[in-house]
Amino acid sequence: MRIHTEERPYKCEECDYACHNSGNLKKHMRIHTGKRPYKCEVCDFACKQSGDLKRHMMIHTGERPYKCEECDYACKESGVLKIHMMRIHTLERPYKCGVCDFACQQSRSLKTHMMIHTGERPYKCGVCNFACQQSRSLKTHMMIHTGERPYKCEECDYACKQSGNLKIHMMRIHTLERPYKCGVCDFACQQSRSLKTHMRIHTGERPYKCEECDYACKQSGNLKTHMMRIHTLERPYKCGVCDFVCQQSRSLKTHMMIHTGERPYKC
DSSP states (O other), rough: EEEEEEEEEEEEESSSSSSHHHHHHHHHHHHOOOOOOOOOSSOOOOOOSSSHHHHHHHHOOOOOOOOOOOOOOOOOOOOHHHIIIIIIIIIIOOEOOSSSEEEOOOOHHHOOOHHHHHHHOOOOOOOOSSSOHHHHHHHHHHHHHHHHOOEEEEESEESSSSHHHHHIIIIIIIIOOOOEOSSSSSSEEEEEEHHHHHHHHOOOOOOOOSSSSSOSSSSHHHHHHHHHIIOOOOOOOSSSSSSSSEEOOHHHHHHHHHHOOOOOOOO
């Protein structure tokens, strides 16, 4: 009857939490007490709920009980299998934005997207004025202040703040691997975004459009250059020695040779 009446007689003495039965209250109290009664017999892992221990044990047993009916994929959690099905097989995007045409496969992705419309930036840096929409972005930002570079190359002394940068470093410097291949020509590259840009040669797509004229291009950088050259006439690159200003960094680099006397091109 409590489910239908919404009666919640079991109340937490520490916060406003209330529930239908004593078992749920007991589980909730572990938030306040920090008690972790479920312990792994193999390692030091301990947790608050039996379900979490059961999932953890799969690390040791290698068990993957949730299996895809379409391919050989198997995983430890039903939710992960559901995501796999949507991403690989059904391509379903059930979460839709009420403001624009954005649709996605996970509710958290929609929640993050909505911040574009609301302007919300809930994650704030305690050192500077930086604020962002995702906790991982704040974590990465904090490394600017701490100097931490947790991702280290096993081949050289290179270290960086993000795993993706380490992966790019390995391909560019050590393995020279080019895993992204064009299905139309022999082009191959190291990053998916480079392949995406390349494919526009074949499709003719020009997604970056000028709001002032009919100009359209394949790369955002080209649109930015167009805006400065034709419409805004902005010259953001300034010489620190004289009054010279220009629109491109390479033009400033060439200009600086006047002051340094550098002559890199030799006959």
